[in-house]
Amino acid sequence: MRNSIATSLFFCLPLLFSEAGCASSPVTPQAVTLTQVATGLSGPTALAAPNDGSGRLFVVENKSSQGRVRIIDAAGNLLTTPYYTHATTGGPGSEQGMLGIAIDPDFANNGTLYLTYTAPSSDPELGSEPDQVLIRLVASNPAANVFAGTEQVVLRIPDIYSNHNGGGISFGPGNYLYWGMGDGGSGGDPQAFGQNLWKKTVNGKSYYLLGKMLRLDVRNPTSSAAANQCGASSGQPAQYSIPSDNPYVGESDKCGEIWLYGLRNPWRWSFDRNNGDLVIGDVGQNAWEEIDFRAHTETGNNNYGWKLCEGNHYYSPSGSGTTCPATTNTVAPVIEYSHNDGCSVTGGYVYHGPVAELQGKYLFSDACSGDINVATPGTAPWSYTTMSGTPSMSGYSFGEDAIGNLYVVDGGGEIYRFDGPGNDIIFQDGFES
Numbered sequence: 001m002r003n004s005i006a007t008s009l010f011f012c013l014p015l016l017f018s019e020a021g022c023a024s025s026p027v028t029p030q031a032v033t034l035t036q037v038a039t040g041l042s043g044p045t046a047l048a049a050p051n052d053g054s055g056r057l058f059v060v061e062n063k064s065s066q067g068r069v070r071i072i073d074a075a076g077n078l079l080t081t082p083y084y085t086h087a088t089t090g091g092p093g094s095e096q097g098m099l100g101i102a103i104d105p106d107f108a109n110n111g112t113l114y115l116t117y118t119a120p121s122s123d124p125e126l127g128s129e130p131d132q133v134l135i136r137l138v139a140s141n142p143a144a145n146v147f148a149g150t151e152q153v154v155l156r157i158p159d160i161y162s163n164h165n166g167g168g169i170s171f172g173p174g175n176y177l178y179w180g181m182g183d184g185g186s187g188g189d190p191q192a193f194g195q196n197l198w199k200k201t202v203n204g205k206s207y208y209l210l211g212k213m214l215r216l217d218v219r220n221p222t223s224s225a226a227a228n229q230c231g232a233s234s235g236q237p238a239q240y241s242i243p244s245d246n247p248y249v250g251e252s253d254k255c256g257e258i259w260l261y262g263l264r265n266p267w268r269w270s271f272d273r274n275n276g277d278l279v280i281g282d283v284g285q286n287a288w289e290e291i292d293f294r295a296h297t298e299t300g301n302n303n304y305g306w307k308l309c310e311g312n313h314y315y316s317p318s319g320s321g322t323t324c325p326a327t328t329n330t331v332a333p334v335i336e337y338s339h340n341d342g343c344s345v346t347g348g349y350v351y352h353g354p355v356a357e358l359q360g361k362y363l364f365s366d367a368c369s370g371d372i373n374v375a376t377p378g379t380a381p382w383s384y385t386t387m388s389g390t391p392s393m394s395g396y397s398f399g400e401d402a403i404g405n406l407y408v409v410d411g412g413g414e415i416y417r418f419d420g421p422g423n424d425i426i427f428q429d430g431f432e433s
């Protein structure tokens, strides 16, 4: 599924539809470019933008033992004073720390945003490692560039190993908040959390919601948590409620927060801004990285396979061939690639910004290779090409601004925007279906 294109950043002019025309005509190459919009960030992990007309970008920095939100203003200035700072366990390049940001779609009016972070070691722990925490910030002035207002812990998830903490959060269909959580960590999911839908006790501590995609109604806190609301106490107040159409509502032995399961470490995922389809980058074990897809209309199978399968391959129990999803009745990835081409997938976005060449394409990266890959959604498996000539980077994350521009977050400290020559319809071999 991987096509090598030597000059995939360059495009022929629109009148030259054929490759022969491109090759034989002395046309001026037009490029999709990566424009650096910020540099010098410390361990950036996430980017989001409020839909408030301000033109601002909010970037999460994962500094040593401290997570920060920084603002890039509409003029492109990285503001010196952080928007918000919180103590964490973690740091640059770590899987712990401040990992996610989601801004309420009505931020302009309600000033509300959410962050995820690994709790500081000084906090009490539910598990044997610092908790993974979701907090809500409500800014008293949504237009302010330094946060002032109230903050509340919404949900704490107990953790057992330092790695695989997911951490991506996003508003999505239904205006619910979605949170991608890793399988707890270590390697090979030793406690088999990925396939476990309820609480599980290990060494006297209860663990839940690991290896899942959660779906939470954070706009409607409850005075009486549901009996199967694993992150809250039954009948007690909670800062979120369970959407009435979540898959396990009312089930006594399955956590109500769960939407999808069988994920290993969903490291970056997004909803298609045009239709609400979900695309997940799920980091593999030692052999296969994968991209998963869930159409917004899908209500069926919500088991994405781990640790029965690693990509299309058998993991536990072992087996040969690529029939694992079929034989285990789990959802097969739409893309998988081996560790010959990377080591840790970074999910991106289906592009719907101003660059014509990228319309409807799914862009993703790999934290090890730093490749920018451009996939064509459709019938699985999706084909993709790797852009050439992109800056050397560790592709940690992607983010969109309010009008759909796409940015890639380099773990080394840079933010780049995908730009193009304009709105011409330009053809390039390898990008067509």
Ligand SMILES: [Ca+2]
Pocket (backbone or CB within 6 Å): 159, 160, 161, 162, 163, 164, 165, 182, 184, 185
């Ligand atoms: Ca963990």
Ligand SMILES: [Ca+2]
Pocket (backbone or CB within 6 Å): 262, 282, 290, 304, 305, 306, 309, 310, 311, 331, 332, 333
């Ligand atoms: Ca899978």
